[in-house]
Amino acid sequence: MAPTIFLLLALFSIVESTAGEGGGLKLELIRHRLSPDNVSPMAAKSQIWPETSQFIVKIAVGTPPTEVHAIFDTGSDLFWAQCRPCVKCYRQTNPIYDPSKSSTFRTLSCKSPQCHLTGSGAACSGTDTCKYGYGYGSGSTQGELATEKMAVTSRSGATTSFSGVVFGCGHNNSGTFNANEMGLIGFGRGAVSFVSQIGPSVGGRKFSLCLMPYNTDPRISSSLSIGSGSEVKGPGVITAQLVRTSDQTSYSLTLKGISVGKTFVPYSTSGPPAKGNAILDTGTPPTLLPKELYGRLAAEVRRQIPSKPIDDTLCYKGNLGNLVMTLHFDGGVNLRLSTIQTFNKMPDGSFCFTAMSVDDKDALIGNSMMANFLVGYDIDNMTVSFKPTDCTKIG
Known part of the structure; x- marks a missing residue:
């Protein structure tokens, strides 16, 4: 938030x-x-x-x-x-x-x-x-x-x-x-x-x-x-270096693009993305993407999901298939997402995409897309680590 x-x-x-x-x-x-x-x-x-x-x-x-x-x-x-x-x-x-x-x-x-x-x-x-x-x-x-x-x-x-x-x-x-x-x-x-x-x-x-x-x-x-003992370690951990920006509050990463299956969707079609262009924000539920990036990403999602979307949305009643998306961060850090992170199950049984379009040049990765990851933030060393985890079982 x-x-x-x-x-x-x-x-x-x-x-x-x-x-x-x-x-x-x-x-x-x-x-x-x-x-x-x-x-x-x-x-x-x-x-x-x-x-x-x-x-x-x-x-x-x-x-x-x-x-x-x-x-x-x-x-x-x-x-x-x-x-x-x-x-x-x-x-x-x-x-x-x-x-x-x-x-x-x-x-x-x-x-x-x-x-x-x-x-x-x-x-x-x-x-x-x-x-x-x-x-x-x-x-x-x-x-x-x-x-x-x-x-x-x-x-x-x-x-x-x-x-x-x-x-x-x-x-x-x-x-x-x-x-x-x-x-x-x-x-x-x-x-x-x-x-x-x-x-x-x-x-x-x-x-x-x-x-x-x-x-x-x-x-x-x-x-x-x-504090001490909160570090995220062990097999399967992915660690990324945070970027220092003028914003002294945010946890910022450089997002280079997003893959849908094997298709890479670059963050920008007009040149390399700015450093620190993506913020991790647990206080915002959806992931917010620049309009131009979202449009290209949504088109690829529609192309790869076998079911027909509900009206003009990215909500589905049918099968989502084996859709896998990957967030590609600077430094060769690739965070693989399943449909648990990319689609929310709604009360009516449908599944809706966890990202939406905004009029902004930067992205915000919301709490839905961070579900079922044990995430470790280290301010002193400016790193963030992700480990796939069933978060309903580690309370």
Whole structure:
């Protein structure tokens, strides 16, 4: 869910995060060390659940804790939750987090360097309280930046807690969020992201997760691991080098083209593709492709599938055949996709293509196309690794 961060009245300054010796997190210009409250520097583990076309992580926020069900998003940085008092909040099934009832809630002042971490959307004007504003294609959130105690719990019941995590207390939130989605947790590369804040204290700014196919039973959970031990290794692993771009949030790769069966469809017909032209974004369900590329790809998909599509769509009621697609990234990295990643099974039994056309020069690889891969992100080494996995069986 790649955001458009809007600064309400002032620009934020850039503060880089670095891993210190001994696994602690050191933020440049900030005399603050964020460490786990009750564990040694090893991976923090949590679970992840499907929620319609998104994926949810449960985070315990505050003292006493309120359980927040947040959309997991590698396309943004800030973790925010709906927060009382609500100026404007969308309907939420579970209790809304109330900072007045938490003994560990602390608002940030505009003088605090934490107010200006990269990716926070912070702005200050006429008040000492650090405000923020974050916009997405499907909604927005506004409120105040604060620190709070947070905890994640593994399937085995092991809980890892952290004090002083910066997050957004959202008082004005709108968009297409549903009643089970209580906020959004950003896992981008920016300094304010959840993984950038807690990762170094548990062995590194790295994490891995496994997303289930579309329409998986929402009672089935999968795995999320942060820090040491989260690395994706073993037979069948494909590793690609991430590209540094001007966007300090995104996980960017260079997509050279897509094969449908043995037919290669180049990314562009007018020359080599730009470096870092494809973003991995778990917060966006479909894969978004430039219009011209999508048109050529869709024509080849129609040609190779034996069944007739429904009307003028890439949805099918019949047999999809043995369609195999391959994403070709720079460096000779080829990611083979089955119909599990390229077609979503809809409630009516039809299968619909997981990509769509957009008016943009860059591509975005959405969560549907990453289903049934154990994916490891390593910010410190700028790599991403994929391993074919049945994600419904590793919760």
